[in-house]
Amino acid sequence: MPGAGRRVGPGAPLPRPRLECAVTAENATPSEGPGSRADELRAAVRAVESGERSADSFFTRPTPPRAPARPRRAAGAAPDPAAPEARGPVAVPAELPGLLARGGAPEALAPRVAAALGEGAADELPADPWRLLEVAGVLPEQADGFARALLGEECAPGDERRTRALVGWLLERAARAGHTAVELPSVAEGLARHAVPDPEAAVRDAIEAGAALVFREPLDEPTAGDAPEEEPRVRVLLGLERHAMAEEGLADGLARLRGTFGALPDAGFPADGWEVAAARATPSAAELFRAAAGGAVVVHTGGEAARAEPLALVAAARALGLRAFAVAHGPDGRARLAALLPPADAEGAVTLTGLLSEAEGPGRDEEGLLALDLVAVLDAAQLGAEDAAALVESLPDGARLVLSGDPALLGAAGPGQVLADLLASGTCPRVTSRTPDPGPIGELVSGVGAGELLQVAAPDREVVIVPVRDAGEAVHRAVQLVTESVPRAFGRSPRDVRVITPGHGGAAGTRALNAALKERINPGPGRFGGFDPGDLVAHSPAAGHTRLATVADADGEGLWLEGPEGKFRVARELVGETVRHGWAVTAHQAAGGRWPAAVVVLPGDAAAAIDRSWVYTAFGRAEQHLSVVQGVGPALARAVAEPPATERTTRLRALLREQAVSGAAH
Incomplete structure (x- = not known):
């Protein structure tokens, strides 16, 4: 049987795509009217499913040579996208602001364009204006306007530069939604x-140009007894190379850990020591001890x-x-872990x-x-595919890996759902805390996780x-709770x-709430790019990496923030892009805190x-007191009662199952 989720060449026969599979968030919009190209595509897929059309007709060009296997990531310190120094100021080519202005784009976009495209941005954009779509926040309509200004009559909707950029933009947008x-x-x-004008040809061209990779993944769970002739x-999936590398590297790394289990001397993992420790632990912890000793x-x-x-x-x-x-996932979480560990083991929290990065x-x-x-x-649950791959590929043979989380929480801010995929694959032991x-x-949050909005005593x-009654009242009551009611009732x-x-x-939203909270808690002119010393801020240097800090100072080079790890500087060019006020945050930003x-x-x-999942995550961030400013009425109970939103589209689950079937066959 074909390898689960493996890449296939553009000319290879593709199996029957099925439209009932999940559609990504960015594509979940009403389709075009009758006779549209989208309708034609749906009809073509139905024809393939019914046998009226050959699956080969999706891709009819010759198959290129198979790409060589991906080399293992070089050993050494992995980049730290959340580190304060990870994103320094970017050199902006002198001619770039003028080029942007000529294309109708704001000159203030120049630092972000230089960061996305590099020092050659001013040379590359005239030749391919649609590369502007690689800059976060730029929409296709804006890139089209920029291209028309630079190319004039040469600008066409079917231009391969445009279609390749659009394929990449669609996949990047899906990645931001977790796929x-x-x-x-x-x-x-x-x-x-x-x-x-011809989406099918555009997809084929993007694959052949390397802008996207194509995979096919079984919809039925494979078993070792499948007959070879059964198809x-x-x-059929498309993805970006870095996400494919991450999930394939993660699956290979997990297989390596399992394959080297028990192959090393036992001195490092004394079975009797584990059993003695388990005998002293709570029942749920003892079960985890025994699982880690044996897997x-x-x-x-x-x-x-359960943490x-x-x-x-x-x-x-460590005692053994x-x-x-x-x-x-961040300094706040590390501080919480260190406080729960015995003082002698506090350094074990990182x-x-x-x-x-070897900083810890x-x-x-x-x-x-x-x-x-x-x-x-x-x-x-917050662990994305790329971070998980970097960790697993850095673990030595014979090491034990325990992934502990709450599957009811919101998932990773970046692409991937590692915990959910591991659970669904059934390829490793699972210990469920009691x-x-x-x-x-705790009673309220547990009820939400079970789909019931309880009235708790x-x-x-x-x-x-x-x-x-309305948003204005919601902001007013939230500010009142934060500045008056909660401090008065709980001494906080x-x-x-x-x-x-x-x-x-x-x-x-967070902007309106933060403006109102700043006015009450730390009023000031915002003389440092909208911030004042003492402001609570959320620093997000990379997607999925948010930490809360306090503004300490500013100088000619940037804004100085102070968090659990001490003071660090955010370059002036990046303040507007990466720093927000942080009294109010989204549930995704709050997850883990x-x-x-x-x-x-x-x-x-x-x-x-x-x-x-959103309600479960938001309600669970409170330790002693939770106030719910309720303006959605019965919609809150309905949101809790209905199953969580559709899972993300990933390949890790199929890769893990394929490994399990392959291992069973041998």
């Missing part, structure tokens, strides 16, 4: 919506209280003389980026691999519902309260933006 691949019909329909149902890769799931179990595992492993570490943890051995025996990644989250907040006002500073809302825009109190704001227009 590592997109189904072929969805990409073709997306091209049709942007007036590409499984498959779906190379273990998945542990549970709520907030104590992988931390107990790390402490027990093993090099064991607990990994958080951040993922710090571990990979054990460093690397002479082969460039991390010098450790066991690593437990907490909040693993430790419940305590108190009224809160004798000490641990949970408060504040009904509001307003800085101990985090406001969580669905989005950045709108009358009750916990605060003494949280105020969740749900204005009337938020109904379409929330689902069970």
Whole structure:
């Protein structure tokens, strides 16, 4: 049978694409009218499914030579996209602002264009104006206008430069929604919506030009007993090379860890030591101890209280003389882990980026691999494919990997759903914690996870519902809660309260809430690019990497922020792009963090933006007190009752299952 999710050449026969598969978020819009190119594409796919049309007709050009296997990532320190120094100022070519102005683009875009395209941006854009789409935030309509200004009559909707750029833009947009691949019909329909005259040919050209990779993935779970002549149902996927490399590298790395399990001397993992430690632990922790002693890769799931179990595992492993570490996603999470570990083991808490860059943890051995025996990644639901691949490829043979997380939480901000794919693949042991989250907040959050919005008893006002009529009232009540009600009732500073809302825009989004909160908590002229010393901010130097900090100072080179890791500078050119006020954040930004109190704001227009995972994540950020500013009415209960939104489209699950079937066959 064909390899699950493996790349196929442009001329290779493609199996029957199926339209009932999930459509990516960016393509979930009404189709064009009857007779449109999108309708023709749907008809073509139906013809393939019914046998009226050959699947070969999707790609009829000769198959190019098979690409060589991807070399393993070089050993050594991995880049740290979240590190303060990772993104320094970018040199802007002198002629670039004028070129942008000539094309009708704002000159202020020049630093972002230079960062995306490099020092040759001013030379490359005249030859291919649609490369402007590689700059985050630029829309196809804007790139088309830029191209028309530069190319004049040469600008055409079917220009291969345009169609290749659009394919890349569609895949990048899907990646921002968490997908590592997109189904072929969805990409073709997306091209049709942007007036590409022959989307099918455009997709084929993009594949042959290397702008996208094509894969086919079985829709039916493979088994070792499948007859060779049976052709499984498959779906055809397109993806970007870096996401393909990440998921394939991650699958290979996990297979390597399992394959080297038990091949090394047992001195590092004494079975009797594990059993003694398990006998002293809670039942759920003991189960995790035994699973880690007997397996190379273990998945542990549970709520907030269950975090104590992988931390107990790390402490027990260190007591046995093993090099064991607990990994958080950011400095705030690391501080929380360190506080829960025994004082002697506090150094065992590290951040993922710090571990990979050798700024924290054990460093690397002479082969460039991390010098450790066991690593437990907490909040693993936030782990994206690229970060997971960087970690796994850095682990030495024989190391143990524990991924601990809550599958009910919102997933990673970047592409991939590593925890969900591992669970669904069934290829490694799973330990489910039986430790419940305590108190009224824990009861409420547990009910949300089960699809029920409970009315919990809160004798000490641990949970408060504040009904509001409109967005303006929602902002007013949120500010009142943060600055008056919660501090008065719980003796907390307003800085101990985090406001969580669905989005950045709108009358009750993070921008509006932060403006109102700054006016009350830390008023000032915003003399440092809109910020003043003492402002709470959210620093996002890369997609999926957000940390909260406080403005300390500013100088001619940039803005100085202070967080759990100390002071760091954000270059002046990057302040506007990477720093926002941080009293109010989105649930994605808040995931993985916990605060003494949280105020969740749900204005009337938020109904379409929330689902069970969003509510579960937002409500669970509160430790002692949760206020819900409720403006969506019954829509909140409906969002909780309905299943979470459609899963992301990824390839890791199929790759892991293929490995399992291949291993069983041998």
